[in-house]
Amino acid sequence: MSDETVLSKIRVLVGDPNLEVELVRKSVWYVNQAYATSYSKGGVFCGGDATHRHPPSSGLGLDTCVQDAFNLAWKIAYVVKGYAGEQFLESYSSERAPVGKQIVLRANQSRGGPSRQERCWC
Known part of the structure; x- marks a missing residue:
């Protein structure tokens, strides 16, 4: 895109046609739609981004990261304190992976168009 096109789009998005903007650099950004189908393997656990x-549509990233961490933290605490066996940790992936998929699909749906890229990490 030309500098003038980029400046025009910024002014429309901000809602100020007279906004002074200094372009320092520009690049293409692609919408991502990727999610893991499993959040753990053995003693390795992943979450969040x-x-x-x-x-960033719908603002679901931070909330989901915090929810992933909370879900895993209390389960680890239960195992460490002896309230549950290690197999209890297997529920983390089965509970959180569907939520991750759902928020990715929801975020892309809220931006009003199909994703240019869809992947799952299996």
Whole structure:
């Protein structure tokens, strides 16, 4: 895109046609739609941005990261304190992976168009 096209789009998005903008650099950004189908293997656990990529539409990234961490933290605490066996940790992936997929699809749906890229990490 030309500098003038980029400046025009910025002004429309901000809502100020007279906004002074200094372009320092520009590049192409692609919408991502990627999610992990499993969040753990053995003693390795992943969550948050390591397990899903999506546009910032709907503001679901931070919330989902915190939810992943909370879900895993209390389960680890239960295992460490002896309230549950290690197999209890297997529920983390089966509970959180569908949520990760759902938020990726929701974020892309809310931006009003199909994703240019769809992947799952299996």
